[in-house]
Amino acid sequence: MRMSKVVRTAADILFPFVLIFGFYIVVHGHLTPGGGFQGGAVIATAIVLLIAAYGYDAIARRITKDALRNTEALGLIAFIATALVALALGAGFFYNWLAGTGLLFGMPVGFGPNPGDLNTGGTIPLMNLAVGIEVLGALSLIVLYMLSGTQEAA
Amino acid sequence: MIVFAAHALVVAGLVIAALLVYRFRDLLSAAIAFGVFSFLLSLEFYILQAPDVAIAEAGIGAGLTTAIYTIAVRGTQRWEETEE
Numbered sequence: 001m002r003m004s005k006v007v008r009t010a011a012d013i014l015f016p017f018v019l020i021f022g023f024y025i026v027v028h029g030h031l032t033p034g035g036g037f038q039g040g041a042v043i044a045t046a047i048v049l050l051i052a053a054y055g056y057d058a059i060a061r062r063i064t065k066d067a068l069r070n071t072e073a074l075g076l077i078a079f080i081a082t083a084l085v086a087l088a089l090g091a092g093f094f095y096n097w098l099a100g101t102g103l104l105f106g107m108p109v110g111f112g113p114n115p116g117d118l119n120t121g122g123t124i125p126l127m128n129l130a131v132g133i134e135v136l137g138a139l140s141l142i143v144l145y146m147l148s149g150t151q152e153a154a
Numbered sequence: 155m156i157v158f159a160a161h162a163l164v165v166a167g168l169v170i171a172a173l174l175v176y177r178f179r180d181l182l183s184a185a186i187a188f189g190v191f192s193f194l195l196s197l198e199f200y201i202l203q204a205p206d207v208a209i210a211e212a213g214i215g216a217g218l219t220t221a222i223y224t225i226a227v228r229g230t231q232r233w234e235e236t237e238e
Binding site: 025033034038048142143146149150 | 205206208209210213214217218221222225226228229
């Protein structure tokens with residue numbers, strides 16, 4: 001079920017912007033409103049936009065259910081692994097072992113009111129990324145499964 | 155004053171959209187009305203200074219839930235059966 005050329009062109013133009021906005025929400029989760037769940041939902045909305053414009057068959061050839069299921073599992077594993085590394089380092093579960101170390105996302109937070117530095121937060125941006133990957137896989141998977149169910153019935 | 159007027163409009167729209175979801179016998183129209191309800195609800199969250207929840211509501215409620223309901227209506231039947 002393909003939509004008209006107008007809808008497909010509009011979806012083509014909108015898709016990268018929605019995608020970038022979703023990734024912006026995920027990556028800036030520790031600075032601005034939003035986070036992993038919200039950004040993942042926005043990215044899943046972009047995929048649903050493509051499905052609505054191009055139909056299930058054209059999308060299911062490129063984005064398979066297995067790939068989305070692996071995406072979801074990868075996000076969950078990354079989330080738990082980030083928390084487990086803290087245990088391996090001798091601290092508590094979910095301990096923020098990257099904060100203040102000067103490594104990735106490890107810069108100290110500036111004092112007082114400031115616009116915010118992306119390179120802060122320790123493990124929180126990593127966990128936001130993991131949750132974003134997980135949610136984008138899971139929500140797209142739900143829509144694909146709903147569509148494949150109705151496809152067999154019709 | 156303008157903020158109060160916008161707030162009142164959004165709440166009134168919320169009530170109207172919720173009543174429409176209840177009244178529609180055409181389930182596709184009800185799904186679209188639910189999308190409008192979710193959109194207004196996300197505006198309401200933004201006015202109440204919860205932009206975090208507003209983004210989640212706009213993505214999940216207005217985007218994905220409407221799509222899922224539309225797919226469900228396509229898979230089953232469009233009109234609600236009247237009870238005798």
